[in-house]
Amino acid sequence: MKRFFTCNILAAAAASRANTTFAFQLRHSSRQHTLNYPLSRLASYVAADAAGAGDKQGENYDYDFLVIGGGSGGVRASRIASGYGAKVALLESRLTHGMKPQYSAIGGTCVNVGCVPKKLMVFASRYPSEIKEMEGYGWKGATPGQFDWKVFLSNKNQEISRLNNVYQNFVLKNAGVEVIEATGSLVGPHSVAVHTTATGETSVVTAKHILIAVGGWPYKPNIAGIEHAITSNEIFYLEEQPKRIVVVGGGFIALEFASIMDGLGSDVTLMYRGDLFLRGFDIDMRNHLKEEMMNNSGIDVKFNTDPKEIVKNDDGSLVVIDHSGNKVECDAVLYATGRKGKIDGLNLDTVGVHTKDSFIPVNEYSQTNVPSIYAVGDITNRMALTPVALMEGHRLADTLFGGKDRPVDHEYVASTVFTTPEIGTVGYTEEEAVAKFGDIDVYKNRFRAMKHSFPKSETYSLFKLIVETKTQRVVGCHVATDGAGEMVQGVAIAIKMGATKEDFDNTIGIHPTSAEELVTMRSPSYYYRSGERKDSL
Ligand SMILES: Cc1cc2nc3c(=O)[nH]c(=O)nc-3n(C[C@H](O)[C@H](O)[C@H](O)COP(=O)(O)OP(=O)(O)OC[C@H]3O[C@@H](n4cnc5c(N)ncnc54)[C@H](O)[C@@H]3O)c2cc1C
Numbered sequence: 128m129k130r131f132f133t134c135n136i137l138a139a140a141a142a143s144r145a146n147t148t149f150a151f152q153l154r155h156s157s158r159q160h161t162l163n164y165p166l167s168r169l170a171s172y173v174a175a176d177a178a179g180a181g182d183k184q185g186e187n188y189d190y191d192f193l194v195i196g197g198g199s200g201g202v203r204a205s206r207i208a209s210g211y212g213a214k215v216a217l218l219e220s221r222l223t224h225g226m227k228p229q230y231s232a233i234g235g236t237c238v239n240v241g242c243v244p245k246k247l248m249v250f251a252s253r254y255p256s257e258i259k260e261m262e263g264y265g266w267k268g269a270t271p272g273q274f275d276w277k278v279f280l281s282n283k284n285q286e287i288s289r290l291n292n293v294y295q296n297f298v299l300k301n302a303g304v305e306v307i308e309a310t311g312s313l314v315g316p317h318s319v320a321v322h323t324t325a326t327g328e329t330s331v332v333t334a335k336h337i338l339i340a341v342g343g344w345p346y347k348p349n350i351a352g353i354e355h356a357i358t359s360n361e362i363f364y365l366e367e368q369p370k371r372i373v374v375v376g377g378g379f380i381a382l383e384f385a386s387i388m389d390g391l392g393s394d395v396t397l398m399y400r401g402d403l404f405l406r407g408f409d410i411d412m413r414n415h416l417k418e419e420m421m422n423n424s425g426i427d428v429k430f431n432t433d434p435k436e437i438v439k440n441d442d443g444s445l446v447v448i449d450h451s452g453n454k455v456e457c458d459a460v461l462y463a464t465g466r467k468g469k470i471d472g473l474n475l476d477t478v479g480v481h482t483k484d485s486f487i488p489v490n491e492y493s494q495t496n497v498p499s500i501y502a503v504g505d506i507t508n509r510m511a512l513t514p515v516a517l518m519e520g521h522r523l524a525d526t527l528f529g530g531k532d533r534p535v536d537h538e539y540v541a542s543t544v545f546t547t548p549e550i551g552t553v554g555y556t557e558e559e560a561v562a563k564f565g566d567i568d569v570y571k572n573r574f575r576a577m578k579h580s581f582p583k584s585e586t587y588s589l590f591k592l593i594v595e596t597k598t599q600r601v602v603g604c605h606v607a608t609d610g611a612g613e614m615v616q617g618v619a620i621a622i623k624m625g626a627t628k629e630d631f632d633n634t635i636g637i638h639p640t641s642a643e644e645l646v647t648m649r650s651p652s653y654y655y656r657s658g659e660r661k662d663s664l
């Protein structure tokens with residue numbers, strides 16, 4: 128007798144009681160797979176699932192740890208778990224990067240369509256401004272030449288392919304992780320349907336612990352003509368460099384790509400719906416970046432501007448019409464308006480995993496409401512940064528397989544917006560510090576770095592330290608300058624360790640650098656006492 132069931136553990140259990148053989152019908156995304164599954168095996172994992180995650184049951188699972196998603200969090204968790212001797216399999220939909228439908232591949236968003244190709248574009252985009260200053264240093268007639276988008280893209284693609292190979296065949300293979308090119312979806316608290324990418328076949332495997340590390344996906348608001356807009360996924364594969372580009376958004380991705388495309392020679396219009404971009408960052412850094420962008424880049428920054436419609440012309444060019452009826456002609460529109468969790472097709476409902484919007488809430492051990500199922504990285508909507516996903520994955524593996532008690536730690540996480548100039552930041556903003564501590568001392572200096580002052584460029588840096596008055600602990604450091612990311616990484620160690628302003632003062636600077644400013648700001652620029660700003664005491 129052959130019967131069909133949707134992928135539902137209760138239906139499977141009923142089938143096993145009726146002692147039938149059956150084909151198991153699974154739906155994932157738009158595809159539908161049929162799986163002929165041996166009943167004895169199915170019955171065993173149904174029984175295991177029904178019994179919960181008992182240690183004794185665990186001995187019968189196919190794996191100790193099954194990871195869905197081969198990005199920052201999944202790769203780190205799986206290789207650390209394997210290092211502790213766990214039997215680990217990792218499912219990633221694709222092992223080599225490329226366009227639709229996934230864009231991402233082994234290594235995740237960061238490696239394929241995020242941090243890495245983005246940073247390569249940042250490097251490429253900064254050469255022209257370096258060359259502009261060369262004349263002041265005595266180099267006559269230097270020009271950046273012509274940027275060849277196709278050459279860059281081809282080199283970038285080779286580099287990402289190299290990294291895909293490194294992840295699959297060195298990082299994970301050497302760690303003993305079984306990598307499967309497949310898309311995973313949940314069947315039960317201990318069972319996952321594995322939809323093999325190459326063949327379309329589906330099988331079901333069981334694991335004592337399951338980790339969901341599927342990352343996120345760009346979100347575009349539903350305005351007329353939105354289908355003509357691209358996202359950060361597509362920009363890494365555009366065949367031609369858009370001569371004119373409108374970037375919509377005011378977060379990390381919008382600002383970084385506005386800077387990149389400007390540096391590469393495109394005409395850039397940045398549209399942000401609010402008064403000032405980079406909400407959540409220190410107010411001085413936000414204002415400083417605005418001034419630097421307006422004074423030292425070609426970016427046309429439009430605040431309080433929200434597109435209402437995108438119209439495609441017959442020649443393929445686009446027009447962005449905002450709510451006031453203003454029009455901007457361009458060749459591409461990049462939407463960078465946030466990211467959603469990639470939960471589609473995971474069958475979370477089937478197993479009862481709670482979601483909030485498109486994300487999966489977890490506790491401090493990255494555990495979902497279903498005890499055997501964990502989630503790390505962007506899908507948990509804690510802090511969407513690669514090193515954070517790495518930390519969450521690592522700590523989970525330490526806890527589950529290393530015999531350690533390692534909850535996540537999101538305090539004093541440093542980050543950098545790779546605009547020109549970069550904004551490096553760790554700890555509390557001025558606003559947050561006032562709200563939390565009431566009494567703070569603020570040290571601030573805006574200056575022209577030696578490198579820019581000599582060729583007489585009007586390019587400024589801004590350094591800011593925030594100190595809790597009572598303890599004199601440095602609780603925030605915000606830097607807008609060349610190489611801010613490299614600089615703030617070191618400061619983050621000191622701040623995480625609880626360094627005081629005196630510790631900073633006792634540290635001897637490196638001369639001549641811009642970074643020495645961090646240890647030479649002697650007197651506070653202003654203070655807050657009981658939440659009220661005071662210019663002197
Ligand atoms: C343009 C851009 C630039 C960025 N720049 C930076 C930066 O400079 N610094 C920084 O710290 N962060 C940056 N980020 C953020 C960073 O990329 C993410 O925080 C990080 O990649 C999250 O890791 P993750 O493990 O949660 O998920 P991801 O890295 O997104 O990995 C998830 C993987 O799971 C796979 N997958 C999804 N569903 C399934 C399924 N059902 N079965 C099997 N596999 C599946 C996907 O194909 C993907 O490869 C950037 C992001 C973007 C978009």
Ligand SMILES: NC(=O)c1ccc[n+]([C@@H]2O[C@H](COP(=O)([O-])OP(=O)(O)OC[C@H]3O[C@@H](n4cnc5c(N)ncnc54)[C@H](O)[C@@H]3O)[C@@H](O)[C@H]2O)c1
Binds near residue numbers: 348375377544545
């Ligand atoms: N350098 C880095 O570390 C880096 C770089 C890129 C991305 N990231 C991570 O990826 C995450 C996602 O980046 P992102 O820039 O897409 O998101 P984001 O949340 O940083 O910014 C989204 C922006 O879009 C705006 N927005 C949202 N909905 C809108 C709408 N309907 N219309 C117009 N504007 C709208 C928001 O006001 C905000 O300015 C970041 O939060 C960050 O954690 C990090």
